[in-house]
Amino acid sequence: MPESPTPRAAGDPGLDRVNALSSPAFREEFARCLNVDRWVEALDAERPFATREALLAAADAHASPLTAAEVDAALSRHPRIGEKASGKDTESRWSRGEQAAVTAGGQDTEQAFKAANAAYEERFGHIYLVCASGRSPEDLLADLKTRLDNDPAREKEVVGGEFRKIALLRVEKVLDDA
Secondary structure, eight states, X not given: OXXXXXXXXXXXXXXXXXXXXXXXXXXXXXXXXXXXXXXXXXXXXXXXXXXXXXXXXXXXXXXXXXXXXXXXXXXXXOXXXXXXXXXXXHHHHHXXXXXXXXXXXXXXXHHHHHHHHHHHHHHHSSOOOOOOTTOOHHHHHHHHHHHTTSOHHHHHHHXXXXXXXXXXXXXXXXXXXX
16 A cells, blocks of 8 residues: 655645655755755755754754764855855845854944954864844844864854854745745
């Protein structure tokens, strides 16, 4: 007896759209959420998702944890915090929205971020990455300064966790962009 198809959530146009994407289109769209091939491929292989919650749970599970090499690859697509992404594409628009608190902090905050970013990059050899959505400029600057005390291995783990948070927010945006 053939297996019945995976049930889909009725009335979720975003999930319906995601489930209906061709594999190349799905991979392109979800690479904007997290530029990690293993993660994108795992999600693509699990389609169709029965519910939005199932997709988010899978996205979370496959992003926990990210390897140091995956963190490095994903970092290559992110702008430095406090610097607006310049593109007109979806990913740049998301980044500008996610970092709105930093750019709204005024000139003093902007200068403090530039100095702290430089110290961070000198210490770790890559940009500071944080899930900035909903956080104040002061909170983000304090986080950046605190993370300067991490050793490089620990900091890669922290960055991987921040990527996971960003990816889950962006998956929601993909689903809401029906």
